[in-house]
Amino acid sequence: MTENHRIEYNWVKGVETLENYQRGGYHPVMIGDVLNGRYHIVDKLGFGGYSTVWLALDTNLKRYVAVKVNIADSLPRETKILKALSSSPVRLGYDLVPVILDEFKVQGPNGKHTCYTVTPAQCNLREISFSRLFSLKVARTLSYGLTQAVAYTHSQGYVHGDIHLGNILVKLPSSFDDLFIKQLYEKYGKPETVPVTRCDGEPLSSNVPAKAVVPLFLGKYAEEFSLSDAHPLLSDFGEAFSPASEVRLGQDCHTPPAFRAPEAKFESQAPLSYPSDIWSLATAIWEIIGMKPIFSTDFVHEDEIVSQHIDVLGPMPLEWWRRWEGRSQFFDEEGCPTESYRENRWFPLQESFEVGVQEWRRKMGDEFDNNEKAAFLDLMRRMLSFRPEERPTAEEVLKSEWMVKGHCLITSGAKVGAAYKHALGCLRLT
Incomplete structure (x- = not known):
C-alpha cells in the first residue's frame, strides 16, 4: 500500500494504532479465532508497536497461554533471545523471565507473522501501581x-x-487454568469490543479486524497486593542484545527517556552494555517503592530529563557538561539554574525521596525507618552514577544492604538464614 494512500480509521481509545493493519503490519485477530489449529482466542492482553498479545485456551493441553503475534515478516529476534535465556533452569532468576512454550507462523492478508506462546501474566506494574502504593513488604x-x-x-x-x-x-496464580471460558468471562467480564470504521466511510478490507478489542485487565491494584501476589516477570526482550556479539550504540537506544541511562546521549557513538540496565533498574525500583518517579515520565524533551538528572544527582561529568548543547536553557556557565528554570527544578535525591516516597508512605503508616532509608538511598546513588563503570552489577545490587535486609525481613523464622545462604550460593554460580 503506497504511503499517500494510507487508509485511516476512526480512533478507538486503548487499542493499537489501527492504521498499522496493512501489508507488513499487524495480523487481524478476532475473538473466537483458532491459531495454529489449537489456540482458541479468548481475549486480548495487550499490544506494542510490533505485536499484539492475546489470551488463548490451548485446546490440546487445556490451559491458558499468551499468544504474541508479531507484525508481518519480522525477524524472530525476541524468540531467539528467549530461547537462549531458557537454557539454564538451575540458575537463580530463571523463572522470572518468559519461557517459550510453542512457536509457529500464521499467514494472513498482511503477510506471514511469527507467533509464540508463553504462560499468561496478570498485567504490568505500570497499570497496577499508577497513583497507588504497594505495601513496603510487597x-x-x-x-x-x-x-x-x-x-x-x-x-x-x-x-x-x-x-x-x-x-x-505479575504472574497469575496457577488456579487460573481451572477456569472454563464461561467462568473467565463471569469473573473478568466478556471481551470489550468496538466496531472498526474507516474515516472515509468505505467498507473495511480483510486487512483489518471488524472489531477492535480493548485489552483485558486480569490484575488487582497495588494496595490490594499481598506477598503471595508479588511474583514479577521481566518481559518484552525486543530491545535485548548480547554485548559480546552485537554492538548497540548509545544513539540506537530505544529505552524511554525517563529510564534511559545518560551515556546513551553523551557517549552516543560508544557501545552500551550491562550498566545501562542498572540505571533503568534503579528508576524502576524507585517507582515500585514510591508514588512519584525519580525523573519525569511525562512527554518532555530529552534535555529536560538531563536537567532533572543534575537536579537530583548533582553535577554530571565535566566533558559531558561541555558537550551538552541544551544546558543554557536550564543553567548558566557556573552550573546555577537560570531564573526561568529555578521554579521548575526537581528536588535533590534525599528530598525527592521524602516527597515522592516517604510522605505517601507516612499516610499509609508504612514508611521507611532511618536505617532502611539510608541503605536505600545509598543503593540508588550507586546505581544512578553518571559514569556507567561506577555502577554496581546486578549481582552486587542483590548483595547490597537494602536488598539483603529487605529480603530477610520478608522471610520468617528459620527460613531467613537458609534463604540468604541459598541466594548467595546461587549468585556465586553466576
Missing part, C-alpha cells in the same frame, strides 16, 4: 525479584535494553 519483594531477573539475564550474556514498569509483569 514493594521490597517485587524489587528483589526484578533484580534477580536482571541478574539472570546478564548472567546469560544479555542486556535487556528496555527496563520500565510497563515491561514488568
